[in-house]
Amino acid sequence: MNKKKQVKKSVSVKMEPLKGQFFDLSPAKTGRTKLIFAWMKDYARFVFSGVVILVVLTVASAYARGREVISESSTLASVAYEDLQEGAMHLIGQNQQEALASFMEAEKNFRALEKNTAFFTDQARTLIGQSHYLDTANMLMDSALLVTDIGKQLTELFESIKQLPDQIFAAEGEGVMELIHHEKDRLESLIQTVVDLQQKLAGVHLDTLPEALSEKVAFAQEQIGLFLTILLELRDYSDQILTLMGDRVPHRYLILLQNNHEVRATGGFIGSYMIVDINDSKITKMESRDIYGTDGQLSQVLPAPPGIDLIADRLFMRDANYSPDFPTSAQQIMWFLEASRGPSVDTVIAITQTPVEEALAMVDGEIQLEGIPTSINAENFSRLISFYTEAKLSETNTPKQLLFDLIPIFKEKLETADRWPELFALAKKMAQEGHIQVYSRDPGVQSVMDRYNLSGRITPAQEGVDYLSVISTSIGGNKSDEYIETDLSHQTQIDASGQLTDTLVIQKEHTYGMLDRLAIQELVETYGVGELTEGTLRIILGEGDNLDYMRVYVPKGSQLISTEGIDMEWVDISEDLGYTVFGFVYGPLKWGDMQQVKLTYTLPFDLNFKPIDDYRFIAQRQAGVENLSIQKEVLIDESLHVEQSFPESQDMPTIDQAFDKAVIYLVSLVKK
Numbered sequence: 061m062n063k064k065k066q067v068k069k070s071v072s073v074k075m076e077p078l079k080g081q082f083f084d085l086s087p088a089k090t091g092r093t094k095l096i097f098a099w100m101k102d103y104a105r106f107v108f109s110g111v112v113i114l115v116v117l118t119v120a121s122a123y124a125r126g127r128e129v130i131s132e133s134s135t136l137a138s139v140a141y142e143d144l145q146e147g148a149m150h151l152i153g154q155n156q157q158e159a160l161a162s163f164m165e166a167e168k169n170f171r172a173l174e175k176n177t178a179f180f181t182d183q184a185r186t187l188i189g190q191s192h193y194l195d196t197a198n199m200l201m202d203s204a205l206l207v208t209d210i211g212k213q214l215t216e217l218f219e220s221i222k223q224l225p226d227q228i229f230a231a232e233g234e235g236v237m238e239l240i241h242h243e244k245d246r247l248e249s250l251i252q253t254v255v256d257l258q259q260k261l262a263g264v265h266l267d268t269l270p271e272a273l274s275e276k277v278a279f280a281q282e283q284i285g286l287f288l289t290i291l292l293e294l295r296d297y298s299d300q301i302l303t304l305m306g307d308r309v310p311h312r313y314l315i316l317l318q319n320n321h322e323v324r325a326t327g328g329f330i331g332s333y334m335i336v337d338i339n340d341s342k343i344t345k346m347e348s349r350d351i352y353g354t355d356g357q358l359s360q361v362l363p364a365p366p367g368i369d370l371i372a373d374r375l376f377m378r379d380a381n382y383s384p385d386f387p388t389s390a391q392q393i394m395w396f397l398e399a400s401r402g403p404s405v406d407t408v409i410a411i412t413q414t415p416v417e418e419a420l421a422m423v424d425g426e427i428q429l430e431g432i433p434t435s436i437n438a439e440n441f442s443r444l445i446s447f448y449t450e451a452k453l454s455e456t457n458t459p460k461q462l463l464f465d466l467i468p469i470f471k472e473k474l475e476t477a478d479r480w481p482e483l484f485a486l487a488k489k490m491a492q493e494g495h496i497q498v499y500s501r502d503p504g505v506q507s508v509m510d511r512y513n514l515s516g517r518i519t520p521a522q523e524g525v526d527y528l529s530v531i532s533t534s535i536g537g538n539k540s541d542e543y544i545e546t547d548l549s550h551q552t553q554i555d556a557s558g559q560l561t562d563t564l565v566i567q568k569e570h571t572y573g574m575l576d577r578l579a580i581q582e583l584v585e586t587y588g589v590g591e592l593t594e595g596t597l598r599i600i601l602g603e604g605d606n607l608d609y610m611r612v613y614v615p616k617g618s619q620l621i622s623t624e625g626i627d628m629e630w631v632d633i634s635e636d637l638g639y640t641v642f643g644f645v646y647g648p649l650k651w652g653d654m655q656q657v658k659l660t661y662t663l664p665f666d667l668n669f670k671p672i673d674d675y676r677f678i679a680q681r682q683a684g685v686e687n688l689s690i691q692k693e694v695l696i697d698e699s700l701h702v703e704q705s706f707p708e709s710q711d712m713p714t715i716d717q718a719f720d721k722a723v724i725y726l727v728s729l730v731k732k
Contacts, residue, residue, distance in 0.1 A: 157219075163211035171205075203264075206257040213250045220246060222481075236341035237307060244298050251295065254288045293511075300508045304407065304500075310339040314397065314405040316381070320412040320495070320684040321442060321542035322534045323608070326381040326389050326516060327412045327494055327684025329534065331449070334467075335403060348467065351378045357400040366632055366643050367533045367609025384531045384613070384682065385637055386410065386516025387506075390499035407500040410516070412684040413442050415490040416470070422482055423473055429465050433586055436466065443601065446539050447583045450592065450600045493720055494683025519680050519722070521616060521638030524665050526552065526677040529613040529639075530566060532685065536607030536648065538600040543572040543651070545687040548719065554675060554729065556697040558667035561621075563660045564612065572602045572651035605648035610657075613639040617664030624658035631659075672703060672730045679723040690719040694727060703728040 146162040220243050261281045266274040304311055313336040318328035330351050337345035355376040362375040365382050372379060377396035381389040390408040398404055420427075421438035428435045436444060445466075490496045497516035498509045509515040518529065528550055534541055549565040580601055584594050592600075618640045620631060632643035642659060649655050667673040679690060692715035696702070705713045706726040715723060 159215045160212060160219075163208050163215060166211070167205065167208040203257055203260045206253060206260060210250065210253050210257065213246070213253060217243070217246050217250060237302075237305070240298070240302060240305070240341075244295070244302075247291065247295055247298065251288070251291050254284065254291060258284050258288060296504070297508055300502075300505045303502060303505055304338075305341045306337075306339040310337055310344070311407065312337050312403065312405045314394065314408045316393065316408065316410040318381070318410055318412045318684065319446070319539070320414060320686065321446065321539040321602075323532045323541045323682070323685055324379075324381050325384040325531050325533060325611075325682070326386050326410055326497060327682075330378050330381060330393075335405070354397065354400045354402060357402075358396065360399055366634070367535060367611075367645075370609065370645070371535050381410070382533070383637070384529065384611075385518040386497040386683065387499045388637075390497075406502065407498065407505065410497045410683075412495045413445070414493075414495045414684070414686070415486070417441050418486055418490065419483065420470075422479060422486060427466060427469050427473065429469070442542070443579065443583070446601055447580070447587070447597065450538075450597060494681065494685075497683060516683055518613070518637050519678055522678075524676070525615070526560070526562065526663060526675070527613065527615050527639065527680075528564065528677070529680040529682070530564075531611040531613065531682050532608040532646070533611070534607070535609050535645070537604040538602075540570065540572065540602050540604050540606040540651075541608075543570055543576065543602050544606055544649075545569045545571055545689075546685070547689050547691070548679075549691045549693075550677075550679065551693045551695065552675065552677070554667065554694065554696045554700065556699045558669060558673065560663040560666065560675070561660065562614070562618075562663060563658065565656055565658045566610070566612075566646070567654065567656045568606070568646065568649055569654040570606055570649045570651045576602055603651055605650050607645065607647040607649070610644055610646045611636075612642040612659060613637070614642065614661060615663055615665070616640050618661045619664075620659060620661045622658075622660045625655065626657050667729065669700070669729060669731045672728055674726055674728050677723075677725040679719070679725075681719050681722065688719040689717065690723060691716045692723065692725055694725075696729060699732055700729045701732045703730050 146158075258281070261277065261284060264277055264281075266277060302308075313334075315334040315336060316330050317332045317334070318324070318326065319331050320328035322329040324330070332348065332350050333354075335345065335347045335349070336343060355378055358376060363369070364372050364375045364379070368375065368379050368382060375382075377393060377400060380393045380396045383389045383392070390410070394405060394408060417438045420436075420441060426435045426437050434440070434444075487496065491512070491514050494516060496514065498514045499516075500506045500509065506515065510517065519527070521527065528548075530546075530548060532541075532546075545568070547565075547567040547569075549567070551563045551565075553561045553563070555561075577598060580598050580603075581594070584597065589597060613636070616635060616639050620628065620633065620642060622628065623631060626644050626646075630644055632641075634641045634643065642661075644657070646657060647655070667675060675694065677692065679692070681688060694712055696712065702709075702712055705728070706724065707713045707715065712727065713725070715725060717723075
């Protein structure tokens with residue numbers, strides 16, 4: 061009994077210094093911590109964890125040696141802290157060499173600090189036996205060294221990934237998979253180091269530390285866990301990249317070339333497509349095909365859906381991208397390809413003309429093709445391709461031969477461009493706007509596409525959430541959608557009882573003008589009119605009356621109560637993808653004119669102010685559509701009060717912006 065009391069008393073005495081009697085160390089302040097916090101969500105979560113560990117380490121080191129070494133330990137700890145900060149900042153700025161030097165310097169100072177405390181730690185263990193304090197000090201020291209190791213490994217990994225595109229193209233198909241597997245091995249090593257750090261931090265005895273420091277270490281443990289999750293996701297991502305490159309088995313792609321100047325639900329009309337086979341990162345087959353040639357092989361007859369039935373008596377592959385949900389359309393297109401005597405494919409990629417235009421501008425593209433008097437660039441690409449195709453100027457049986465001839469030259473130009481970070485950023489932007497969409501039969505690949513918003517999925521319907529998506533399908537006017545500017549105005553009225561009534565105004569303006577007519581005339585003077593007349597070409601290339609079949613997706617069960625600009629009896633009401641759909645023909649809209657259609661409908665749910673309720677709204681844009689804007693407004697009864705909102709506003713928030721990404725809106729309402 062006495063022995064137990066004595067031990068308890070001894071522990072109590074050892075805890076006293078940790079309560080702040082002589083520990084006044086604090087890391088030198090540089091003013092850069094705020095930036096690290098802002099960047100933490102991506103690659104630098106470990107930096108914050110390292111800083112927290114170092115602060116605790118400083119305290120533990122000072123405890124182990126006492127007052128006589130506190131000044132020396134303080135200096136080493138502060139310098140090491142600065143080195144970690146420098147390394148993180150260089151890493152954020154993509155200065156890998158400087159980052160590596162800073163992390164190595166931090167490791168040197170940690171080693172010196174470790175050596176400085178080793179003798180006293182050993183002596184303390186001899187005198188007082190096992191101690192949670194000494195265990196904590198050692199684990200924090202080991203953790204700090206692991207943090208610097210992680211910094212070095214992450215820096216080396218980033219540097220290698222940065223150089224990977226150039227290495228891949230320099231290899232010309234040889235050894236590419238070995239390069240990628242090597243970087244994957246680097247990632248595996250980094251993951252193991254982070255796991256080791258996580259285990260070290262898990263062994264820290266939080267109860268031996270002051271409350272403030274204990275909370276910081278606990279937070280560091282959480283951040284390391286989040287960082288590990290990011291790395292594991294990256295590993296999964298790399299596995300799927302290997303699958304797409306035909307690592308174990310060949311991978312076949314169907315690449316749909318969509319013309320978004322003739323809009324369809326997933327971006328644009330499918331005029332042509334490519335079949336590409338990849339095995340061990342090498343393209344073993346690349347075929348370009350005209351969609352009409354494939355449709356001519358289809359023997360099965362499927363009825364055309366609403367809108368398409370106004371221009372065709374049956375459904376073909378060229379019109380199969382009817383669903384705005386890209387996985388749904390992609391699966392249907394794959395079926396049509398096989399039913400038209402085409403091959404089965406593993407992955408479908410849909411791409412509009414916009415990414416090509418943007419990439420040409422980025423690489424200062426001027427492409428010269430044999431037989432074409434003028435070079436192709438970002439400014440004339442779309443118009444020249446459409447003109448050349450519609451006028452049937454190619455001497456081959458394929459009217460889209462210019463596009464097919466352009467592809468390998470453009471591919472070579474991209475490979476020689478030293479602007480990969482900008483191109484990757486462009487690809488991300490184009491995916492966000494729906495100009496690039498991907499669907500794969502492989503569940504693992506598809507999960508990555510969903511995670512990185514590349515799949516083009518329609519947001520699943522949610523109970524009690526207002527939703528809007530306006531989908532246009534061109535059924536007349538040919539390429540006139542290039543000149544259409546669309547403005548969506550969505551207003552929600554909330555009365556005292558919580559009933560919700562939405563009013564949607566769709567305004568479209570046909571902006572084709574005399575300058576556009578002159579541009580087409582210049583093409584005619586250069587190339588001639590082929591098999592058509594100049595007047596017909598002008599109509600096809602934008603001057604024609606624009607005519608769309610429009611579908612408005614709203615919460616399932618919504619009731620249409622009035623219309624303006626269109627007879628209510630002409631609105632088709634159906635259900636699709638968990639939503640109610642209002643379908644109608646919009647137009648014809650002549651060039652220079654503007655039209656409006658207004659729909660008013662009640663939502664299938666009410667708000668319940670007992671004592672508070674939220675109005676939530678999501679608007680999802682159509683893939684690939686350009687020149688689109690949206691306004692959102694909520695009108696509330698005078699008996700209601702806004703508690704909080706997103707976007708944040710002192711009053712009722714409104715939205716008025718380019719509709720280039722999904723819109724989220726929320727207001728919390730209470731009775732006054």
